[in-house]
Amino acid sequence: MPKHDTPLLDELEKGPWPSFVTDIKRQAATKPECWDILGQVELSYKDRITHWKHGGIVGVFGYGGGIVGRYSDVPKQFPGVAHFHTVRIAQPSGMYYSAAKLRAICDLWQKYGSGMTNMHGSTGDMVLLGTTTPNLEPLFYELTHDLNQDLGGSGSNLRTPACCLGKSRCEWACYDSQALCHFLTNHYQDEIHRPAFPYKFKFKFSACPNDCVAAIARSDFAVIGTWRDDIRINQAEVKAYIDGKTPSNGGAHSGRDWGKFDIKKEVIDLCPTGCMWMEGDTLKIDNKECTRCMHCINVMPRALRPGAEQGATICVGAKAPILDGAQFATMTFPFVKIDAETEFEEVVEKIEKIWDWWMEVGKNRERVGETIQRVGLPTFLKVMEVEPIPQHVREPRSNPYVFWSDEEVEGGFERDIREFRKRHAQ
Amino acid sequence: MGYDPANPMQDRITDIGPPHYEQFFPAVIKKNFGKWLYHEITQPGVLMHKAESGDECWTVRVGAARLISIDHIREICDIADAHCDGFVRWTTRNNVEFMVDSKAKVQPLLDDLASRGNKFPVGATGASVSNIVHTQGWVHCHTPATDASGVVKAVMDELFDYFTSMTLPAQVRVALACCLNMCGAVHASDIAILGVHRKPPMIDHDAISGLCELPLAISACPLGAVKPIKATNSAGQEVKSVKVNADRCMFCGNCYTMCPAMPLADPEGDGIAILVGGKVSNSRSMPKFSKLVIPFLPNNTPRWPETVAAVKNILEVYAKDARKYERIGEWAERIGWEKFFEKTGIPFTIKSIDDYRLAYDTWRTSTQFKFTSHIK
Numbered sequence: 180m181p182k183h184d185t186p187l188l189d190e191l192e193k194g195p196w197p198s199f200v201t202d203i204k205r206q207a208a209t210k211p212e213c214w215d216i217l218g219q220v221e222l223s224y225k226d227r228i229t230h231w232k233h234g235g236i237v238g239v240f241g242y243g244g245g246i247v248g249r250y251s252d253v254p255k256q257f258p259g260v261a262h263f264h265t266v267r268i269a270q271p272s273g274m275y276y277s278a279a280k281l282r283a284i285c286d287l288w289q290k291y292g293s294g295m296t297n298m299h300g301s302t303g304d305m306v307l308l309g310t311t312t313p314n315l316e317p318l319f320y321e322l323t324h325d326l327n328q329d330l331g332g333s334g335s336n337l338r339t340p341a342c343c344l345g346k347s348r349c350e351w352a353c354y355d356s357q358a359l360c361h362f363l364t365n366h367y368q369d370e371i372h373r374p375a376f377p378y379k380f381k382f383k384f385s386a387c388p389n390d391c392v393a394a395i396a397r398s399d400f401a402v403i404g405t406w407r408d409d410i411r412i413n414q415a416e417v418k419a420y421i422d423g424k425t426p427s428n429g430g431a432h433s434g435r436d437w438g439k440f441d442i443k444k445e446v447i448d449l450c451p452t453g454c455m456w457m458e459g460d461t462l463k464i465d466n467k468e469c470t471r472c473m474h475c476i477n478v479m480p481r482a483l484r485p486g487a488e489q490g491a492t493i494c495v496g497a498k499a500p501i502l503d504g505a506q507f508a509t510m511t512f513p514f515v516k517i518d519a520e521t522e523f524e525e526v527v528e529k530i531e532k533i534w535d536w537w538m539e540v541g542k543n544r545e546r547v548g549e550t551i552q553r554v555g556l557p558t559f560l561k562v563m564e565v566e567p568i569p570q571h572v573r574e575p576r577s578n579p580y581v582f583w584s585d586e587e588v589e590g591g592f593e594r595d596i597r598e599f600r601k602r603h604a605q
Numbered sequence: 606m607g608y609d610p611a612n613p614m615q616d617r618i619t620d621i622g623p624p625h626y627e628q629f630f631p632a633v634i635k636k637n638f639g640k641w642l643y644h645e646i647t648q649p650g651v652l653m654h655k656a657e658s659g660d661e662c663w664t665v666r667v668g669a670a671r672l673i674s675i676d677h678i679r680e681i682c683d684i685a686d687a688h689c690d691g692f693v694r695w696t697t698r699n700n701v702e703f704m705v706d707s708k709a710k711v712q713p714l715l716d717d718l719a720s721r722g723n724k725f726p727v728g729a730t731g732a733s734v735s736n737i738v739h740t741q742g743w744v745h746c747h748t749p750a751t752d753a754s755g756v757v758k759a760v761m762d763e764l765f766d767y768f769t770s771m772t773l774p775a776q777v778r779v780a781l782a783c784c785l786n787m788c789g790a791v792h793a794s795d796i797a798i799l800g801v802h803r804k805p806p807m808i809d810h811d812a813i814s815g816l817c818e819l820p821l822a823i824s825a826c827p828l829g830a831v832k833p834i835k836a837t838n839s840a841g842q843e844v845k846s847v848k849v850n851a852d853r854c855m856f857c858g859n860c861y862t863m864c865p866a867m868p869l870a871d872p873e874g875d876g877i878a879i880l881v882g883g884k885v886s887n888s889r890s891m892p893k894f895s896k897l898v899i900p901f902l903p904n905n906t907p908r909w910p911e912t913v914a915a916v917k918n919i920l921e922v923y924a925k926d927a928r929k930y931e932r933i934g935e936w937a938e939r940i941g942w943e944k945f946f947e948k949t950g951i952p953f954t955i956k957s958i959d960d961y962r963l964a965y966d967t968w969r970t971s972t973q974f975k976f977t978s979h980i981k
Contacts, residue, residue, distance in 0.1 A: 187907040191755055194762030197724050199670040199754045206674035213674075216744070223743035223752065224906040227872035231747045233865035241619055249745060265745065269622060274695040275629035278682035281693070285675035285682075294675050298695055301740065301788050308672070308745055320608035323618035344694070346639035347630060348654055348662060348704075355639070357626050368620035388887040392697050395892050396793035396885050428930075430646040431731025434771035437929050449930060451889055474888045474930070480643040499787035502827045502859055504962055507793070507892055543821075544863075 180211040180259045183218035187225060203295065210294035215259030216309065219251060237264055237312050239319040243374045245330025246315060259293075262311040266292070266318065267304040267331035269364060269371075272357035273344040274299065283326050291318040302381065303341030303392075304331035329368070335378050335544075337370040342384035343391040351476065352386035353404030353489040354517035360384045362523055363530075376534070377541035377550075387485065388473045394494070394508070399547045400530060401494040401508040402517070406486035409466040410475070416482035417442075417462045428478050446475050490516045493529060495559075496548025506548040509556065511563065513570055529563070536562045557582075631692040633662045633706040649771050650727035651711060663711050664704050667718060667725040668736050668761070668768060671699040672744060672754045677724070684725075688714045698736040698778075700729050728769040732776055734920070735768070737761060739781040740788040742800075748858055749783035750800030750875040751904050757781055759908040760798070763917050774927040774936070777920060778884070785857050793883035795933040796916055797895040804874035805854040806867035810836040810846045817864035819845060825863040828853045855961070877902045877912050881919055881945075882934030893934045898946070900956035915951075922949045947977040 191200045200217070207213035219230050235248030247265040254261035268284070284305065288294060293309030300306040310318065322328050331339035340363055343349070345356035363382060364371070370380075383394035386404040394401035419425045420440055426433055427440045442462070447455045454468035455475065462482075464475075476483045493515055494508030515525050533547060541550045551559045560567050569575075585592045609615055627635065637656035644654045652664040669677075681701055685693040688710060694702045703714055718725040729735040737760065740746065742753030760779065767773060780794035784802070791797035813819070823831045830853035836846035847867075849860070860867045879902070883895030898919075902911040919933070926948060927936035937945040946953045959967045 188755075190907040191758050194758070195723055195765040196726065196758055196761035196768075197668065197670050198758060199672045200758075202670065202672075202674045202677050206676050209676070220743055220752075224755070227875070227904045227906060228870050229743050229746060229749050231743075231745065233747045233861070233868075240613055241617070249747070263745065271623045271626040271629055273626050274697075275626055275634075276693055276695075277629050278685045278691040278693065280624070280629065281678055281682050285678050288675050296673055296675065296678065297671050297741075298669070298673055298678065298699065298701075299671075301738065301790065303697075316610070316613055317608040320617075323621060324616070327621065327624050329619075329621045329623065341697075343697070346641075347626075347634050348641065348664070350641040350643055350654070352639070361623070361626060365622040368622055372620060390885050390887065390892075393790060393793065393885040395887075396883075397790040426645065428731065429644050429652075431771060431776075432929060433646070434649065434732065435773075445929065449889055472887050472889055477888055478930070480645075499782075499790050499792055501786055501857060505787075505792040505894055507894075544825075 180214050182207070182214045183221060185217050185221040188217060188221050206294045209289070212259030212293050212309070213295065215257040216293065216295065219253060219257045219260055222253065222256070231263070235264075237315065239315055239330070242330060242372045244333040244336045244372055247333050249309075260309060263293070263309040264312065264315070266307040266310060266315075267300060267333060267339065268307065268322070269329050269331040269339045270299060270303055270305050270341070272342050272360040272364075273347055274303075275344075275347070280326075284328070287318065287321055287326065291321075300331075302331070302338045304339045330372065332371040332379075334374040335376045336372070336374040336380070337367050337376070338379050338381045339371065340364045340382040340384065341392055343386055345384075345386040349386065350480065351389065351404075351473070351485055353406055353485055354386055354402075354491050355519065356384040356386040356402075356404065358519050359402065359517055359523055359526065362519070363526070366527070370534075376538060378544045378546050380534075380537075380547065382530075388471055389477070394497075396497055396505075396507060397499065398497055398508065399495065400533065401497060402491045402515075402526065403494065404485075404489065404517075405471050405492045405514065406489045407514055408486035408488040410464055410469065410486055411484040412462060412464070413482050414461055417479065418460055420479050420482055421460070425479075425481055429480050446478050449474055490514050493526075495533065496546070496551050498546045498548050503549055503552065506552070508548070509551065510570060511560070511565060513568070532563055629692060629694075631662075631690055631704050631706070633660055634704065636660065637662070646730045646771070649733065649769055650730055651715075652730060653708070660706065661708065662704055662706060663708055664702050665711065665714050665718070665727060666696070666729050667701050667703070667727050668729060669699055669701050669725075670754060670758070671739060680721070680724070684714075684717060687717065696729075696736075698729070698738050700736050701725075726765070726769060731771040732773040733767055733769075733771050734764045734773070734777045734779060737779045737781055737798075738789050738791075740783045742783040746783060748786060748861060748870075750785075750802045750858075750870060751783050751877050751909075752906070753781055753783045755907060756798060756877070756909050756912060759910075759913050760916055763913045764920065767920065773920075773924050775930050775932050777923075777933065779916065786862070791880070791883075792894055793885045793892055794895050795881065795883065796919060797880040797883065798912060798916065799878045799880060800875065801878045801901065802856040802858055802869045802871070802875055803901065804869060804871045805830075805849045805851045805856065806858075806860055806869040808836070808846060808848065809866040809868070810838045810844055811840075813846050813864065813866035814844050816866045819847060822847055822860055822864035822867065825860045827857065827859065828855060830854050831860055872904070876904050877909070879912070879915050879919070882932075882937045884932050884934055889930070890932075890935055890938075895934075896937075896942070897957055898949075898951055900954060919949055919951075941975050943975050943977045943979055946979065953979060
């Protein structure tokens with residue numbers, strides 16, 4: 180495949196940030212189809228429009244997800260990318276790899292693909308970018324037989340679950356997000372690979388309310404670590420912050436002179452519930468008033484730690500704007516024990532209750548958050564058999580349009596208008 | 606015995622899921638799992654995690670394009686082999702993390718990374734601009750309104766010094782999605798760069814009956830702008846097709862997703878909108894959506910100078926004006942959005958006033974406001 184002139188893309192080789200153009204050119208030495216990637220993208224830069232066709236259903240036998248079909252709309256000019264399908268490979272929880280594993284994946288992609296990847300796709304998969312239909316089955320065979328890896332999800336199914344790095348390297352992890360993510364990914368392989376849902380469904384697992392995988396913004400089922408007892412305080416370390424011996428916020432602000440650390444201004448006054456104060460050199464927290472926002476812990480990681488009675492809050496129904504507008508996930512289960520001993524029974528039971536209902540009432544291409552909007556949160560809570568609590572809302576409703584039911588009202592809805600008229604003339 | 610095309614189902618292995626993560630842990634991670642005490646960022650891009658055992662895990666975080674070659678991954682593997690016992694991880698923001706078990710091993714690692722040109726910028730910690738999460742754009746997507754990798758490269762070149770330092774009031778999360786589908790979920794980012802269309806779809810009457818299920822194309826429109834009609838194709842035959850009421854179209858592209866015969870991308874129509882002030886973490890304030898402050902900037906290839914300038918302006922006005930710990934959205938809410946527009950010099954237009962569903966929630970129903978230059 181010949182090299183194409185790419186004067187526009189060449190401009191993106193300048194500057195300090197790593198250049199994908201330079202990288203693709205480097206890969207073209209052993210994967211000449213990369214010249215056609217550059218050629219087609221250059222044409223898009225010239226025309227200011229995409230040159231990929233819409234759709235194309237491809238896959239491997241027995242799976243309905245994991246491969247995304249893609250075809251060039253200028254295949255004669257760029258035959259190297261005439262077919263350019265994506266292969267999604269489920270990532271290990273927390274995105275840790277060995278060099279040996281990565282090299283094996285690179286070798287597989289050297290053999291069967293374009294040599295270009297996304298590390299990682301937005302949902303979390305390793306994304307191998309650009310292969311042909313005849314290569315799919317041999318690639319899948321070697322992927323499963325030789326690499327012990329599997330495809331991720333695509334289409335109206337459970338998308339590849341993703342998690343933060345959790346307890347592996349974070350002192351704030353309130354549950355083992357990697358263990359839960361790995362368990363559920365394996366438990367629901369059928370739901371990942373064979374679309375049976377009204378639309379996509381995403382799990383994301385963040386082990387604390389800092390929510391590093393953006394679970395509350397982009398997952399249908401967001402499991403976010405929390406605690407329900409008292410923030411653990413090391414008063415000597417509090418003093419070390421006050422005395423300026425330890426940098427605030429783990430050194431996150433060390434690039435600018437913000438002045439001497441001021442615990443009142445930087446911690447106590449920024450607490451959203453005002454539940455902290457100093458008594459002499461001692462930091463006091465009224466833990467009953469704490470909403471576990473993490474700010475004080477973030478600012479003084481050596482002095483404060485999440486409480487020891489840990490679990491997760493589960494929020495349901497986040498999505499990006501298409502169609503009814505963006506939604507954050509709604510707090511549904513305030514505190515759930517995340518217990519590997521019982522194979523995460525409490526979590527599994529909640530997931531399946533949501534699915535059973537959503538698969539019944541969800542419309543085509545309706546995310547569960549939109550279904551909940553359509554039927555209302557009260558209906559969803561009833562379906563989930565969750566006792567309504569003030570924590571489910573920011574504030575009570577301001578309109579009086581309550582859907583009372585027949586059995587809730589004394590005497591029921593059935594009345595006799597003739598009896599009524601005997602007492603009330605028309 | 607490899608794959609046999611004559612017997613594709615023979616010895617088939619399916620549904621094995623990803624390999625267990627623990628086998629990819631560096632020794633110091635495996636030993637101290639769940640027993641970390643605290644962390645500290647000792648310099649931009651370098652984190653030290655202290656365990657109860659007294660062990661330390663030193664992490665060097667480097668930026669990467671999300672679109673990377675296998676040769677680049679192999680180079681990452683070489684670095685992992687040379688310094689990290691052959692282990693490495695990625696973050697959710699496309700950064701690569703190299704971990705070592707002592708401080709003494711950090712500088713040789715940093716030196717090695719620096720010797721490799723600009724491929725491995727160290728940074729993305731603390732009060733910095735971390736890597737941009739983004740989508741595919743013109744490299745792979747069929748519905749984009751802009752490119753992704755090129756815009757990101759141009760923006761990160763300009764914000765590079767904020768990636769490698771920690772001088773901002775708080776972390777700033779920048780994200781790009783190349784159309785309203787938002788595969789990158791940019792709706793809760795400090796600064797969101799969003800590809801938008803501005804022309805209604807064209808209808809390909811020659812192809813529509815072969816490609817689309819008309820009821821699905823019609824019901825795909827959230828505003829009921831797609832209606833069934835009888836049209837005439839190029840061969841002069843009457844075919845069942847649709848029309849789009851352009852007055853009602855909000856250019857979401859959902860009809861094109863459902864029906865390939867309704868393309869809406871266009872060199873002049875497409876471009877970028879800028880949204881700001883979103884956040885995901887619960888720290889201090891609850892999670893917030895990003896708000897639209899610039900409705901349109903052109904797709905000026907190859908380096909999107911208008912978009913780059915807009916992002917840099919917002920970032921630098923914020924950096925100068927916000928208080929320590931304040932995210933962009935928290936700053937804008939404290940000073941008031943009218944002040945945000947005044948201080949950034951971004952013209953406020955009617956396009957920032959919501960007229961979609963739930964719009965009323967964003968209208969001001971109070972006499973509390975500031976007299977900015979907007980009030981003549």
